[in-house]
Amino acid sequence: MAKEKKVEQITDMEVDFAQWFTDVCIKAELVDYSAVKGLFIMRPYGYAIWENIMHTLDRKFKETGHENVAMPMLIPESLLQQEKDHVEGFAPECAWVTVGGSEELPERLCVRPTSETLFCQHWSHVVHSWRDLPCLYNQWCSVLRWEKTTRPFLRGREFLWQEGHTIHATEEEARAETLQMLEIYADTLENDMAMPVIRGDKTEKEKFAGAENTYTVECMMHDHKALQSGTSHYFGDGFAKAFDITFTNKENKLAHPFETSWGMSTRVIGGLIMTHGDNSGLVLPPKIAPIQVIVLPIAAHKPGVTEKAEELVSRLKAAGIRCKGDFSDNSPGWKFANWEMKGVPLRVEIGPKDMEKGQCVAVRRDNGEKIVVALDELETRIPELLNDVQQGLFDKAKANLDSHIFEAHSLEEAKELQETRGGFIKTMWCGDLQCELDMKEKAGMSSRCIPFEQEHLGDTCPICGKPAKHMIYWGVAY
Amino acid sequence: MAKEKKVEQITDMEVDFAQWFTDVCIKAELVDYSAVKGLFIMRPYGYAIWENIMHTLDRKFKETGHENVAMPMLIPESLLQQEKDHVEGFAPECAWVTVGGSEELPERLCVRPTSETLFCQHWSHVVHSWRDLPCLYNQWCSVLRWEKTTRPFLRGREFLWQEGHTIHATEEEARAETLQMLEIYADTLENDMAMPVIRGDKTEKEKFAGAENTYTVECMMHDHKALQSGTSHYFGDGFAKAFDITFTNKENKLAHPFETSWGMSTRVIGGLIMTHGDNSGLVLPPKIAPIQVIVLPIAAHKPGVTEKAEELVSRLKAAGIRCKGDFSDNSPGWKFANWEMKGVPLRVEIGPKDMEKGQCVAVRRDNGEKIVVALDELETRIPELLNDVQQGLFDKAKANLDSHIFEAHSLEEAKELQETRGGFIKTMWCGDLQCELDMKEKAGMSSRCIPFEQEHLGDTCPICGKPAKHMIYWGVAY
Numbered sequence: 016m017a018k019e020k021k022v023e024q025i026t027d028m029e030v031d032f033a034q035w036f037t038d039v040c041i042k043a044e045l046v047d048y049s050a051v052k053g054l055f056i057m058r059p060y061g062y063a064i065w066e067n068i069m070h071t072l073d074r075k076f077k078e079t080g081h082e083n084v085a086m087p088m089l090i091p092e093s094l095l096q097q098e099k100d101h102v103e104g105f106a107p108e109c110a111w112v113t114v115g116g117s118e119e120l121p122e123r124l125c126v127r128p129t130s131e132t133l134f135c136q137h138w139s140h141v142v143h144s145w146r147d148l149p150c151l152y153n154q155w156c157s158v159l160r161w162e163k164t165t166r167p168f169l170r171g172r173e174f175l176w177q178e179g180h181t182i183h184a185t186e187e188e189a190r191a192e193t194l195q196m197l198e199i200y201a202d203t204l205e206n207d208m209a210m211p212v213i214r215g216d217k218t219e220k221e222k223f224a225g226a227e228n229t230y231t232v233e234c235m236m237h238d239h240k241a242l243q244s245g246t247s248h249y250f251g252d253g254f255a256k257a258f259d260i261t262f263t264n265k266e267n268k269l270a271h272p273f274e275t276s277w278g279m280s281t282r283v284i285g286g287l288i289m290t291h292g293d294n295s296g297l298v299l300p301p302k303i304a305p306i307q308v309i310v311l312p313i314a315a316h317k318p319g320v321t322e323k324a325e326e327l328v329s330r331l332k333a334a335g336i337r338c339k340g341d342f343s344d345n346s347p348g349w350k351f352a353n354w355e356m357k358g359v360p361l362r363v364e365i366g367p368k369d370m371e372k373g374q375c376v377a378v379r380r381d382n383g384e385k386i387v388v389a390l391d392e393l394e395t396r397i398p399e400l401l402n403d404v405q406q407g408l409f410d411k412a413k414a415n416l417d418s419h420i421f422e423a424h425s426l427e428e429a430k431e432l433q434e435t436r437g438g439f440i441k442t443m444w445c446g447d448l449q450c451e452l453d454m455k456e457k458a459g460m461s462s463r464c465i466p467f468e469q470e471h472l473g474d475t476c477p478i479c480g481k482p483a484k485h486m487i488y489w490g491v492a493y
Numbered sequence: 494m495a496k497e498k499k500v501e502q503i504t505d506m507e508v509d510f511a512q513w514f515t516d517v518c519i520k521a522e523l524v525d526y527s528a529v530k531g532l533f534i535m536r537p538y539g540y541a542i543w544e545n546i547m548h549t550l551d552r553k554f555k556e557t558g559h560e561n562v563a564m565p566m567l568i569p570e571s572l573l574q575q576e577k578d579h580v581e582g583f584a585p586e587c588a589w590v591t592v593g594g595s596e597e598l599p600e601r602l603c604v605r606p607t608s609e610t611l612f613c614q615h616w617s618h619v620v621h622s623w624r625d626l627p628c629l630y631n632q633w634c635s636v637l638r639w640e641k642t643t644r645p646f647l648r649g650r651e652f653l654w655q656e657g658h659t660i661h662a663t664e665e666e667a668r669a670e671t672l673q674m675l676e677i678y679a680d681t682l683e684n685d686m687a688m689p690v691i692r693g694d695k696t697e698k699e700k701f702a703g704a705e706n707t708y709t710v711e712c713m714m715h716d717h718k719a720l721q722s723g724t725s726h727y728f729g730d731g732f733a734k735a736f737d738i739t740f741t742n743k744e745n746k747l748a749h750p751f752e753t754s755w756g757m758s759t760r761v762i763g764g765l766i767m768t769h770g771d772n773s774g775l776v777l778p779p780k781i782a783p784i785q786v787i788v789l790p791i792a793a794h795k796p797g798v799t800e801k802a803e804e805l806v807s808r809l810k811a812a813g814i815r816c817k818g819d820f821s822d823n824s825p826g827w828k829f830a831n832w833e834m835k836g837v838p839l840r841v842e843i844g845p846k847d848m849e850k851g852q853c854v855a856v857r858r859d860n861g862e863k864i865v866v867a868l869d870e871l872e873t874r875i876p877e878l879l880n881d882v883q884q885g886l887f888d889k890a891k892a893n894l895d896s897h898i899f900e901a902h903s904l905e906e907a908k909e910l911q912e913t914r915g916g917f918i919k920t921m922w923c924g925d926l927q928c929e930l931d932m933k934e935k936a937g938m939s940s941r942c943i944p945f946e947q948e949h950l951g952d953t954c955p956i957c958g959k960p961a962k963h964m965i966y967w968g969v970a971y
Binding site for chain 2: 055116126
C-alpha cells in the first residue's frame with residue numbers, strides 16, 4: 016500500500032526563522048488554522064504539551080494555597096470602565112457581544128481580555144473582614160484580544176492561559192505573593208521547560224494596565240529575540256478603591272485590601288519551539304514532552320522483534336515513562352523523520368542484532384548521540400538519559416543566552432550591537448520615558464526589564480547623560 | 494472577638510424546593526452572581542467539585558483512547574449555517590460578537606453554543622485517508638446559550654462542560670463509540686456521584702439538532718423531577734456531507750466518515766445538590782467531595798486536644814483521604830452547621846474524653862449516625878465509613894427513583910399519577926409526535942427517553958390507541 020503521508024521538509028531556520036517556526040507548528044501537528052483570523056486550533060499533540068505545563072503549574076499553585084475558580088467570560092462595558100488605566104489599556108483590543116438570541120443587548124459585553132474587573136466585583140460581594148482574606152484564586156480559561164497581526168502561539172486573538180488573582184490585608188503580603196508567583200514561573204520555565212530566564216521589573220511604560228509594578232521573566236529565543244514568558248502584577252489598593260472593596264481589619268477599622276494578578280499563557284509553547292527547535296523540527300524537554308520515548312522496531316518482520324519492542328514499551332511505561340511504540344508499516348526513515356519532527360526526546364531502536372546482544376540503542380533528539388543500553392539496565396538508564404537531554408537542552412539555551420548579552424555605553428553602541436550580534440543589550444538608565452522612546456525609535460529595541468540582579472556599568476544614562484538609576488536590559492521582542 | 498459570619502438557616506425543601514436549591518448554592522459558597530444575568534461565578538468550593546468530576550471523566554476518556562484539543566470560541570455565522578438542522582436548533586440562542594477592537598466585523602461571529610461545526614471544519618482539513626481515522630477528541634471549555642430563564646448550575650447562559658467529538662470510518666464503529674461514552678456517563682453518575690440513572694434513546698422531538706440518535710442518562714431529583722444528565726449523539730454521515738469531509742477507505746474509494754458527539758456539563762452539580770441535599774444543606778458523595786473528612790477538636794483549649802486533632806488530619810492525609818481540620822475560633826455549633834452546609838461526608842470529633850479512651854467519634858453526614866472509632870484503626874475504619882456513606886447515598890437515591898416510577902395505561906392516568914405522586918410515568922407509545930405533544934399539553938410531561946430496558950406494558954399507545962412501538966418514560970424535567 017502506498018504511503019499517503021510523508022514527512023516533508025521544513026524551511027531551514029537560517030533561511031527564514033519565521034517560516035521555520037510556522038512550518039514546525041503545522042508539520043509537528045501542534046495547530047491548525049480556523050475560519051477566524053488569529054483563532055487557532057490546538058491539535059492533540061499541541062494541547063498535550065499545554066496539559067503538561069498546566070499540570071506542573073496547577074500543582075505548584077495548589078501547594079502554595081491557591082484555589083481554582085471560574086469567572087464568566089463576558090464583562091459589561093460599564094464594569095470594564097471602572098478602573099481608568101485598566102480600560103485604557105484593554106478597550107482598544109476588546110471583542111464585543113452586542114446581540115444575544117434575537118435581541119440587541121441594552122449594554123454591550125466584552126469577551127474577557129483579562130479578568131481583574133470580574134474578580135474585583137466578586138470580592139466586593141464576599142470580602143468583609145480580615146477573616147475573609149487572603150483570597151488566593153486562579154482560573155484556567157481562554158481570553159480574546161483583537162490583535163492586528165497574529166501568529167500561532169505567539170500572538171493570537173484568542174489564547175489559553177491561567178490568570179491568578181489574589182487579595183490581601185496588607186501591602187507586604189501582596190508584594191510577597193507577586194514575587195512568589197514570579198518565582199513559580201521562573202522555576203517552571205527553567206526546570207520543566209529548560210528555558211533560562213532573566214527576572215526583573217517592567218518599566219512604567221511596559222507594565223500592565225492598572226498595575227503599580229509588573230515583574231517579568233524574559234527568555235531569549237534561538238534568533239536572539241526576547242520572549243516575555245510570564246508576568247506578575249502588584250496592584251496596591253488601586254483596584255480595591257475603584258471597585259469599592261473594603262474590609263474590617265484586626266483593629267476593627269474599615270480598610271482597602273491589596274491585590275495581585277499573574278499569568279502565563281500558551282505563548283510559552285511558542286517559546287519552547289523557538290528555544291529548543293532545530294531544522295529537523297520540534298525538540299521537547301523530557302519533563303513536558305507528551306511522549307518521552309518512542310520505541311521503533313528495526314527489521315520488524317524478523318521473528319520476535321515486534322514482540323521485543325512491545326515488551327520494551329511495557330517496561331518503560333511501568334517505570335513511569337511516557338512511552339509509545341511505532342508499529343505502523345511506515346518505513347524506518349519515515350518514522351525517524353516523523354518522531355524527530357515531533358521532538359520526542361529519546362528514540363529507542365531494537366532490531367535482531369540488538370536482541371542477540373541483549374541491548375537496544377537510544378538516540379538523543381537534542382544532539383543525535385547514540386547510546387547502547389543493556390536491556391537489563393533499561394529502567395535505570397533511560398530515566399538517566401532523559402535527565403541528560405533535559406540538562407543538555409537547558410545548558411544549550413543558557414549558553415545561547417549568556418553569549419548574547421552585551422554591554423553598551425551609548426545608544427549608538429547599543430544599536431550596533433543589536434544589529435551585528437543581536438540579543439539583550441544591558442545599559443544604565445536614568446528612568447525617563449523619553450530615553451526609552453529614543454531607544455525604541457533609534458535602535459528598534461524595547462526595554463525588557465530592570466533585572467533583580469543589578470550591575471553597576473557606569474554612573475550616567477548612555478542615552479541622555481543624566482545620572483543613572485538602574486541597569487536595564489533592552490531587546491527586540493516577540 | 495465577635496463572629497462576623499454565622500451559618501444562617503436555609504429554606505426547607507418541603508416549603509419551597511426552588512428556594513432551598515438557591516439557598517444551598519449560595520450558602521454552601523458554590524456560586525456567586527455576576528453582573529450579567531445567567532453568567533455565574535463558580536467559587537472555589539463549587540469549582541473543586543467540578544474539578545473532581547473532570548478528573549474522573551478525563552481519566553476515563555483517556556483510558557478509552559481520547560485526546561484533548563482546544564477549538565476556538567468563535568464560529569463565523571456562515572460556518573454555523575452549514576448544517577441546516579443544527580443551525581435551526583442553535584441560532585435562536587446564540588450570542589454574537591459584532592465588533593472587534595474599534596471595527597465592525599464583516600461577518601458576525603457566534604460565541605460557541607457547541608462546537609460540531611468547528612470540529613467538522615478542522616476534520617475537512619486533516620482527514621484524508623482511513624489511516625487518519627478515527628479521531629477521538631474531547632475539549633473542556635465553556636459555551637454560551639442565550640436562555641431566557643436562568644438558574645445556577647441548572648440553566649446558565651454560560652456553562653462549563655466537556656464536549657467529545659469523534660469521527661470514524663464506519664457506522665458500526667461510530668455507533669459503538671456513542672454507546673461507550675453514554676456508559677462512561679452512567680458509570681460516573683452512578684459510581685462516583687451516587688446518582689442512579691435510566692439509560693435510553695431520545696425521541697425525534699427531543700434529540701440533538703442534527704443528530705440521527707441521541708442517547709441520554711436521566712436522573713430523578715429529590716422533588717421527583719427529571720434531570721437529563723449526559724447525552725451522546727450519533728450523527729451518521731450527515732455532518733460529514735454538509736462539511737464535505739471525505740476519506741479514501743481501505744478499498745481505495747472516496748467515502749464520507751461517521752461522527753459522534755457527547756457532553757456532560759456543570760449541570761450535574763445541580764443534580765448532585767437536588768439528589769442528595771437536605772434541609773441542613775449540601776450532601777456530597779465521598780468520591781467527588783473536595784473535603785471528605787473534617788476534623789474538629791472539641792474543647793480545643795484543653796491540653797493536647799489541638800495537637801491530637803492535627804495528628805489525625807496528618808494521618809488521614811497520609812492515608813490518601815482529602816481531609817481538613819477546622820482550628821478556627823468559631824464555636825463547635827457553628828462549625829457543625831458550617832461543615833454540614835458544605836456537605837462534607839464525615840465529621841470526625843476528638844476531645845479530652847475521647848483521647849483518654851483512645852478513640853474519636855465519626856459522624857456521617859448522610860444519616861447523622863455517630864460511630865466510635867478506635868484511634869489505632871483510623872486508617873482502615875475511615876475509608877470504610879466513607880464507602881458506607883457513598884453506598885448509603887446511592888441506595889437512598891435508588892429507592893427514591895424506584896418508588897417513583899409508575900405505570901399508566903391512559904393519558905388521564907398518567908396525568909393523575911404525575912399530579913398526585915410525581916416521578917417517571919412509563920407507558921407504551923406509538924412513536925408519533927402528536928401523542929408526545931398531547932402528553933406535554935394535557936399532562937405537562939415531556940418524553941424523557943425510550944429506555945434500553947424495554948418492558949411490554951400493552952399493545953397499544955394509551956394516548957391515541959394505535960399499535961405501540963416502544964415503552965417510554967415521561968416526566969417533568971429541569
